[in-house]
Amino acid sequence: MSAGHSPTAFVRRAREAPRQAAAFARLSPVARAMLRERLTYLSPVKLRRLEEAVREVDAAGVPGAIAEFGVALGGVSIALASASPERALHGFDVFGMIPAPTERDGEHAQQRFEVIESGHSRGIRGGEYYGYMDDVLGAVRASFARHGVDADGGRVSLHQGLFEETWPRLADEIGPLALVHVDCDWHDPVAFVLEAVAPHVSPAGVIVVDDYVTYEGARDATDAFMAAHPEFERRHLDESLSLRRHP
Ligand SMILES: C[S@@+](CC[C@H](N)C(=O)[O-])C[C@H]1O[C@@H](n2cnc3c(N)ncnc32)[C@H](O)[C@@H]1O
Numbered sequence: 001m002s003a004g005h006s007p008t009a010f011v012r013r014a015r016e017a018p019r020q021a022a023a024f025a026r027l028s029p030v031a032r033a034m035l036r037e038r039l040t041y042l043s044p045v046k047l048r049r050l051e052e053a054v055r056e057v058d059a060a061g062v063p064g065a066i067a068e069f070g071v072a073l074g075g076v077s078i079a080l081a082s083a084s085p086e087r088a089l090h091g092f093d094v095f096g097m098i099p100a101p102t103e104r105d106g107e108h109a110q111q112r113f114e115v116i117e118s119g120h121s122r123g124i125r126g127g128e129y130y131g132y133m134d135d136v137l138g139a140v141r142a143s144f145a146r147h148g149v150d151a152d153g154g155r156v157s158l159h160q161g162l163f164e165e166t167w168p169r170l171a172d173e174i175g176p177l178a179l180v181h182v183d184c185d186w187h188d189p190v191a192f193v194l195e196a197v198a199p200h201v202s203p204a205g206v207i208v209v210d211d212y213v214t215y216e217g218a219r220d221a222t223d224a225f226m227a228a229h230p231e232f233e234r235r236h237l238d239e240s241l242s243l244r245r246h247p
Pocket residue numbers: 039040041042069070071072073074075076077092093094095096097098099161162163164183184185189
């Protein structure tokens with residue numbers, strides 16, 4: 001029996017349901033559509049946290065673009081691009097099979113990757129796992145277009161490749177960042193992204209780390225980053241963690 005189907009998981013989900021339903025009711029129509037269309041792994045609570053972060057940086061006039069590291073099927077990037085129609089949005093991903101975890105990741109990450117590698121991973125709520133699709137980037141572009149956003153390199157750009165290769169080439173061109181969503185599961189990419197984007201985050205800019213609670217490696221990488229970067233304060237820790245650069 002997998003953890004997701006155990007009696008404990010069932011009880012946890014039943015307890016969680018009203019909270020998720022309340023968050024769903026407060027989401028924008030686009031974010032709700034992303035959940036209905038199975039274009040994001042995020043829960044309503046996590047999506048709501050991100051929509052609040054967009055409102056926060058917009059209200060404070062924080063300069064810079066929005067970036068997502070770990071786009072998968074694009075649901076979060078589409079919701080963020082729609083929530084802040086004046087800002088540039090940059091989505092980074094290999095748009096293919098997720099790179100492997102390393103020895104710095106815990107058992108949960110290793111087991112998850114074994115299932116992915118075996119070819120038996122299920123996708124979002126039973127759909128096709130995006131890592132097995134022939135043209136993930138094409139599918140993501142089509143989803144953006146269906147929701148009225150061109151991901152053609154104008155206001156919204158999708159950068160295919162390892163973060164470790166794409167970000168260093170593009171960082172100067174992209175300039176300051178107001179909001180960064182770090183959603184790449186394992187220790188090494190989380191550690192890389194946090195260190196790489198930190199100098200580019202504007203004062204009062206926000207970083208949301210999706211996997212802080214889910215994966216040990218992501219948590220270790222984030223804790224090490226926070227210890228080394230007192231210019232970032234912890235704002236919220238719920239299903240995800242958000243950090244803010246001191247204004
Ligand atoms: C959990 S998924 C992202 C989920 C997505 N944000 C959503 O809303 O459903 C993690 C993504 O991170 C990407 N990824 C992980 N490590 C990477 C790396 N080093 N370079 C590029 N992409 C990476 C994977 O390809 C995968 O698409």
